[in-house]
Amino acid sequence: MTTPAHDLPRSYWRTTVAAAWAGLLTAFNTNKTSWVGLALFVAVCLMAVFAPLIAPHDPLAQSILYRLKPPSAEFWMGTDYYGRDILSRLIHGARISLFIGLVAIGIALVIGSLIGLIAGYYGGRTDIIIMQSMDVLLAFPSLILGLIVVAMLGPSVTNLVIAIALTAIPPFARIARAPTMTVKEREFVEAGRSLGYSDLRLMLGHILPNILPEILVMGSLWLATAIRVEASLAFIGLGVAPPTATWGGMIREGFENILDSFWLALFPSLAILVVVFALNLLGDGLRDAIDPKLRGES
Amino acid sequence: MREAVKGPTHGDRMSGFVLRRLGFAVITLFAVLTLVFFIVRILPGDPAMAMLGDQASMQAIEQLRARLGLDRPLPVQYVEFMAGVLTGDWGTSLVSGRPVIQEILKVLPATLELTAVSLLLGAVIGVPLGVWSAVNRNRMPDYVTRLASLLGLSFPAFVSAVLLLLVFAIHLNWFPVISSGQGETFGARMRDLALPAINLGLIMAAYITRVSRSSMLEVLGQDYVRTAQAKGIEFRTIIWRHCLRNSMIPVVTVVGLYLGILIGNSVLTEIVFNRPGLGKLIVGALNQRDYTMLQGMMVIYTLIVVLVNLVTDLTYGLIDPRVKYK
Numbered sequence: 001m002t003t004p005a006h007d008l009p010r011s012y013w014r015t016t017v018a019a020a021w022a023g024l025l026t027a028f029n030t031n032k033t034s035w036v037g038l039a040l041f042v043a044v045c046l047m048a049v050f051a052p053l054i055a056p057h058d059p060l061a062q063s064i065l066y067r068l069k070p071p072s073a074e075f076w077m078g079t080d081y082y083g084r085d086i087l088s089r090l091i092h093g094a095r096i097s098l099f100i101g102l103v104a105i106g107i108a109l110v111i112g113s114l115i116g117l118i119a120g121y122y123g124g125r126t127d128i129i130i131m132q133s134m135d136v137l138l139a140f141p142s143l144i145l146g147l148i149v150v151a152m153l154g155p156s157v158t159n160l161v162i163a164i165a166l167t168a169i170p171p172f173a174r175i176a177r178a179p180t181m182t183v184k185e186r187e188f189v190e191a192g193r194s195l196g197y198s199d200l201r202l203m204l205g206h207i208l209p210n211i212l213p214e215i216l217v218m219g220s221l222w223l224a225t226a227i228r229v230e231a232s233l234a235f236i237g238l239g240v241a242p243p244t245a246t247w248g249g250m251i252r253e254g255f256e257n258i259l260d261s262f263w264l265a266l267f268p269s270l271a272i273l274v275v276v277f278a279l280n281l282l283g284d285g286l287r288d289a290i291d292p293k294l295r296g297e298s
Numbered sequence: 299m300r301e302a303v304k305g306p307t308h309g310d311r312m313s314g315f316v317l318r319r320l321g322f323a324v325i326t327l328f329a330v331l332t333l334v335f336f337i338v339r340i341l342p343g344d345p346a347m348a349m350l351g352d353q354a355s356m357q358a359i360e361q362l363r364a365r366l367g368l369d370r371p372l373p374v375q376y377v378e379f380m381a382g383v384l385t386g387d388w389g390t391s392l393v394s395g396r397p398v399i400q401e402i403l404k405v406l407p408a409t410l411e412l413t414a415v416s417l418l419l420g421a422v423i424g425v426p427l428g429v430w431s432a433v434n435r436n437r438m439p440d441y442v443t444r445l446a447s448l449l450g451l452s453f454p455a456f457v458s459a460v461l462l463l464l465v466f467a468i469h470l471n472w473f474p475v476i477s478s479g480q481g482e483t484f485g486a487r488m489r490d491l492a493l494p495a496i497n498l499g500l501i502m503a504a505y506i507t508r509v510s511r512s513s514m515l516e517v518l519g520q521d522y523v524r525t526a527q528a529k530g531i532e533f534r535t536i537i538w539r540h541c542l543r544n545s546m547i548p549v550v551t552v553v554g555l556y557l558g559i560l561i562g563n564s565v566l567t568e569i570v571f572n573r574p575g576l577g578k579l580i581v582g583a584l585n586q587r588d589y590t591m592l593q594g595m596m597v598i599y600t601l602i603v604v605l606v607n608l609v610t611d612l613t614y615g616l617i618d619p620r621v622k623y624k
Contacts, residue, residue: 033445133329135326136326136329136330136333137333138558139326139330139558139600139603139604139607140330140333140558140599140600140603141557141558141559141561141562141599141603142558142562143558143561143562143565143566144561144562144565144580144595144596144599147580147584148337148592148596149337151584151592152337152338224452228452228454231454231456231457232454232455232456232562232566235454235456235566235569236565236566236569236581236584237581237584237585238584251456251457251460255460255570258460258463258464258468259468262464262468265460265464266460266461266464269457269460269461272454272457273452273453273454273457276452276453276454277448277449277452280448280451280452281448284448
């Protein structure tokens with residue numbers, strides 16, 4: 001064999017990372033419902049990206065003539081109090097929900113995973129202190145925490161992202177910590193350490209790629225929660241300011257006319273439900289398949 | 299005479315366990331209260347300025363800051379805040395002028411009533427469904443239950459509330475649209491409670507079904523279940539006599555685990571059904587920028603969370619003696 005000694009940890013590591021990602025693919029194939037969830041979610045994402053091309057009307061165009069019209073051939077989902085087309089607002093509203101959800105969960109995933117990596121890698125007192133403070137944060141109901149933070153900072157896209165990311169950091173720390181504790185005992189980490197690699201290099205370059213599939217699976221479940229929380233805050237009145245279309249805000253407006261114009265609240269309600277359900281479908285099937293506790297049974 | 303070797307008695311272990319849990323609860327309480335204190339004061343956006351608006355004069359803002367005690371040094375404010383929380387002096391509402399703690403205690407029973415009934419409803423539906431699903435693992439009843447429970451926990455509470463309201467209160471007219479929560483007779487009270495409790499209860503049932511299912515699956519794989527089957531005991535008896543009691547232990551923790559979700563959903567449910575409770579109080583405080591009330595709301599939620607988690611932990615220890623020895 002001519003493999004140089006310093007390349008050994010790298011080749012070991014490649015095999016384990018490949019195995020971790022292959023596990024994710026297997027998980028997809030054993031749970032067909034995950035594909036359904038993924039397809040639905042991708043469809044909604046495409047709808048959001050191409051919103052201006054798909055939407056039949058301008059989501060902000062008001063018209064007194066078309067106030068509170070029930071669903072018809074021209075307005076498939078009816079119009080709202082200002083005569084705006086509900087379907088067009090729904091399509092554009094997907095942008096806000098998905099943007100806030102994806103950015104907030106992206107931030108929480110990065111910060112939370114780093115915290116979890118550090119806690120799991122160093123263990124001992126560092127671990128105890130970090131995880132206890134995460135538990136304290138976790139103890140507070142996330143909707144209430146988000147509510148207070150947005151109320152203090154003021155409702156805007158940036159502040160909503162901050163509030164939702166803040167509530168999602170502790171769960172990611174927990175998710176990343178557990179597999180870190182097992183992976184750090186593996187040979188390739190030991191090998192890397194004996195070659196004098198720094199802790200940071202081992203954590204980010206060697207352990208993280210191995211545990212990333214698990215973190216991403218939980219990410220899809222937490223994205224569902226984030227979208228739910230954003231809509232809830234908008235419903236309470238702490239969403240992105242009108243006239244921008246947001247699903248939670250549309251339900252809030254529709255709720256005022258619920259007695260005679262049910263379609264105002266009904267369609268955005270269904271939209272939220274479809275996206276959250278799709279993400280749960282995606283993440284739940286994968287988690288069952290990836291969870292080492294359940295692996296091996298079927 | 300020979301002395302018997304003395305080990306810790308059952309009573310010793312029990313009180314040790316209770317003391318440890320109690321100590322942990324006190325530490326968590328202080329930590330979260332400190333967090334509340336800093337959230338209100340450190341976040342940008344001065345409460346006094348937020349309340350009076352951009353147009354207010356510097357003098358008016360300074361006066362309000364002095365009234366709220368915000369002009370004093372942070373450590374002094376911290377000690378006063380902690381002392382106030384412990385002695386029941388949570389300040390006075392900036393809107394109503396009444397003590398915050400009184401306003402909270404006035405609506406607390408309505409929220410507790412709603413959450414307790416919902417939790418009960420969730421357990422009554424969720425536990426049997428979870429068991430049924432586990433027993434029929436990977437067969438039709440299991441798939442249907444799993445899909446239904448996944449759908450149930452995908453519902454934002456206000457979406458399901460709006461849908462229930464549309465169908466049962468507006469279309470079918472079975473229940474009142476607005477739930478005052480202050481019905482004179484028991485019947486009127488129950489009618490008021492029905493839709494909100496069903497809304498919250500169905501969502502909790504989704505969570506409880508899932509926990510019951512996975513917990514039951516774990517128990518079904520145990521050796522003593524196989525032994526019982528080998529002895530020829532009827533399967534139904536094994537499930538109800540042997541498995542259920544053991545599988546219910548983790549289900550108890552569900553209350554502590556999903557308390558945050560329960561609280562968040564109760565807020566949304568109360569808003570949709572216009573029912574008095576902590577949810578309506580906190581939204582009112584938000585809209586009117588009642589900063590002392592908001593702080594009080596965070597304190598009461600902290601107390602509820604810490605207390606419920608303590609009770610869940612202790613119950614867990616009581617049901618399952620093995621926990622105490624850890």
